[in-house]
Amino acid sequence: MRLPARSWTPLTLFLLALGACLVFIVSFPLPEVKNDAVEYLALARNVAAGAGFSYDGATPAVYRPPLFSLLLGGWFAATGTSSVLSAAVFQSLVHALGVLAAFLLFLEVTRSRGWAFGGAIFLAVNPLLVTRVVFVLQEPTLLLFTTLAAWLSIRLVKALSPGRAALAGAAWGLATLAKTVTGFAPFLLLGMGLLPGRWRVSWRGWEAAALLVCFAAVIAPWTVRNYLHVQRFIVVNDQGEGLLEWNVEHADPSGERLVAELREKGVHGAERRAALWRYVRENPWHFLGERVVKNAVRFAAPPRDWWIAQGLVRPGEHRTSFWILSGLFHMPLYLFLLFRTWQWARGSVDPVFGFLALLYWSYWIEHAILWGDPRFGLAVYPLLVCMVLPVGRGEGKGRIAPLIEEPEPAAV
Known part of the structure; x- marks a missing residue:
């Protein structure tokens, strides 16, 4: 090229x-x-x-x-x-x-x-x-800030320093203000310090502190704003109860009936949350088994919202266009995700690449538990593309081999 x-x-x-x-x-x-x-x-x-x-x-x-x-x-x-x-x-x-x-x-x-x-x-x-x-x-915004944070995290793991840790922490703070699902990422980075031998990223105290302090500092003003307005501790947003209710309502007919009854009776607050959580505890197979598998599959499917909005396909329909999109833009990337994860487990690629694989797997598992809409996977789509790129084993822990520079074209 x-x-x-x-x-x-x-x-x-x-x-x-x-x-x-x-x-x-x-x-x-x-x-x-x-x-x-x-x-x-x-x-x-x-x-x-x-x-x-x-x-x-x-x-x-x-x-x-x-x-x-x-x-x-x-x-x-x-x-x-x-x-x-x-x-x-x-x-x-x-x-x-x-x-x-x-x-x-x-x-x-x-x-x-x-x-x-x-x-x-x-x-x-x-x-x-x-x-x-x-x-x-939100998807374009989520992709931008998640990718920026992943880039700064890779730079941090390749050359640990308080300055780079501060930048990575601040970037994950912004990504979390975009959507709270990335809030685990700084702790995943630190958790790599607990891995054995060749998988470990060796953290020092100042670097870990800079990462967490800057992460919290970016989020804290919005948390304070929420408390001043509603007198409740809401770190970023208060969507948890809505997500819980949505999942119960769509569980099966009995879940739909429960939510309808709560609305009809005007049940709110702690009593409403208790009723919803009681339903979850009474149906563990659905919420921890069947639903998780379906969410994982949906998350890994190509989003077709535009085609649906244009009336070209119906929701849940798996016609030729679905398999073309999957075959071109999803299935090969997931095969490479499996392959690169296996390589990292064997020590064939660097810890920096392991972080990307762990980040994607964690994000996928999180959405399998919460809700796995196909569009939610777009925020980490560049991480999947990373799996296809040729990589080499670095010259030591936390490093990747130097960039090969193609010569610039001569001036005309």
Whole structure:
């Protein structure tokens, strides 16, 4: 592959990713704003109007995580428009930035700049990612900040220092403000210090402290804001009870009846939570067995929300298009995930690569337990692409072999 000159590579990737999204936006009608997107859009519009993080412009909101709506609201304020088209352009810019973040991550993992560039192009024009920009949902933002945090974590593991630990901690704090599901990542990093022998990352006290302090420092202001408004300790957002109720309601007909009865009787607060948890305890096989397996399978499936919104497929339908998307963009990557995990377990690849595999597995398991919608896997999709990149064993623990530099093309 003949690469652009070094100084032009990031710009080339950014423009390619942005152009793919903008062409897609003008080529098809924008889907209806509904479900979760209604709330994210309302939050962003009120932020832009100076009414705070609120659905109605008066009551502070704590149900949704803040980062996406705050950034989108800032974009609305800067551009002077809060249309759905404006939101799609914002999403396109975030997608392009996510591709750049992935390119940086790939450069830390592979020794070949050409492979890193190719992996970034794969993301830039990937239909699973490009089609997300027309929805007012979090996925492009989650991918950007999760990938940035993973990149800074890899740099930290390769060369431990308090400064790099502080940057990684702050990045995971931002990713957690985007969605709390990444809150475990700093502890996963530290946990690698407990692994035996060749898998261990050797932490020193100052580095561990810098990681955790900066992680907490980024999140703490929002936690304080939540407490001041609702007098409850809510670290990021208060979506846990809603998720619990949703899972009970969709468990089976008896779960649906229970939730309907609670609503009809006006049961709220601690009494409502106790009734929901009692149902979970009475149905362990569903919540710890059957449901977990189904969630894991759904998480690993390609998201087809745009095709569904266009009426091209029905939810849950597995026609030829589903298997084409799976075969091109998912199944091979998961096979490489298994292969790289096996290599890391044998000590054939470095601890930095092991962190990426552990991060993906942990994220997947977490969503199997919580809820495994296919779109939720997009936040860590660049980690799957990392599994395909050629890697080498480093010259010692916590290091990867140096980057192989392709010569820049001669000036014309």
